Ligand code: B12
């Protein structure tokens with residue numbers, strides 16, 4: 276069903292333009308349209324990725340891969356995808372704390388409000404607006420948690436391209452876009468898919484501290500610090516602990532070195548993603564003291580709350596062990612008796628590192 280049949284012909288072309296305007300008014304920095312088609316190449320790459328085991332413990336990626344592979348597989352009546360991006364461009368260098376072991380590094384995306392909430396709210400508002408304009412339209416909105424491959428859809432809709440670090444890179448906003456998508460029964464004029472602009476650059480591949488890219492455009496999540504510190508609940512494998520350094524939640528290194536970021540302007544950033552001051556340069560010693568209640572209070576409204584106190588303190592203990600800061604020894608020793616076995620084990624490891632400092 277074409278959108279032309281849903282609204283009067285004179286409004287038809289302007290509806291798409293008004294939708295773009297509305298998206299910007301709601302805080303989206305980028306919007307594009309793509310046909311709601313499955314792409315066999317994209318689908319095959321997803322299945323290869325899962326067969327290689329690169330998803331690690333993210334069983335939800337494998338469970339719904341047949342639906343995730345494309346819009347038609349999920350919702351056969353969908354005709355168009357509206358891809359959206361919201362900027363979270365930082366105003367300081369995300370790598371600035373690299374050599375500062377007393378401080379911890381929280382990835383840029385988690386220094387402001389939880390993007391799941393912010394993007395979803397704006398997507399729903401945009402969806403409501405579209406249904407008011409074209410009442411026969413059916414739609415579904417997605418950000419992150421649904422079985423949807425948002426990056427290739429963003430590329431198909433012209434928002435940017437999937438760089439060698441696998442994330443979507445925008446010429447205007449660099450690597451700093453959160454993505455969301457709307458599947459709709461309305462048929463919009465598609466935008467041109469974005470061409471790849473990585474060229475011979477491989478800065479992101481060289482920057483990765485854990486060698487998580489088996490080849491360009493492919494990420495082995497099991498080696499990625501973002502996976503290890505956020506998604507993975509067990510004891511972090513020893514081979515990665517030193518490389519994690521002082522990163523306690525996510526990792527920005529491959530994104531931060533991308534040369535296209537020089538065009539990203541913080542003026543385009545949604546105000547909800549302005550960094551909370553206390554999360555820009557947090558002190559490792561302060562974070563080790565958090566119990567469950569203090570953790571929840573501190574990270575209310577933040578994506579960090581999702582991982583819970585135990586996983587968070589586990590990460591802080593890895594940073595403590597890597598700090599070489601013997602002033603942390605008492606705090607770390609106290610955590611060797613923690614009720615959570617993963618926290619207690621991380622504390623023993625950190626204690627061993629701190630007490631072996633010459
Ligand atoms: C699972 C997941 C993760 C996993 C796995 C990441 C990954 N690369 O798949 C982990 C936990 C590691 C992760 C980490 C991060 N994530 Co994440 N994650 C997701 C999620 C939920 C699904 C991604 C997915 O489908 N992966 C499956 C694999 C198969 O997909 P893929 O890597 O895109 O695979 C494609 C390429 O490999 C490509 N390909 C393969 N071979 C070749 C060869 C050539 C030549 C080419 C051109 C392409 C190509 O084809 C595949 C299919 O298109 C999405 C949200 C969503 N629903 O889409 C967010 C999402 C991708 N994450 C996001 C973010 C912000 C991050 C982090 C930056 C967070 C952080 N700072 O710590 C890191 C970045 C790490 C990195 N370099 O990717 C954003 C990215 C926004 C953007 N601009 O792209 C998303 C879109 C969430 C959102 N709604 O904004 N994430």
Ligand code: SF4
Pocket residue numbers: 440482483484485486487488494498499500501525526527528529530
């Ligand atoms: S987020 Fe960090 S660990 Fe993961 S691939 Fe990028 S640089 Fe490597």
Ligand code: SF4
Pocket residue numbers: 438439440444472473474476477478479480529532533534535
């Ligand atoms: S750092 Fe270079 S290779 Fe990596 S995504 Fe950016 S342009 Fe592409």
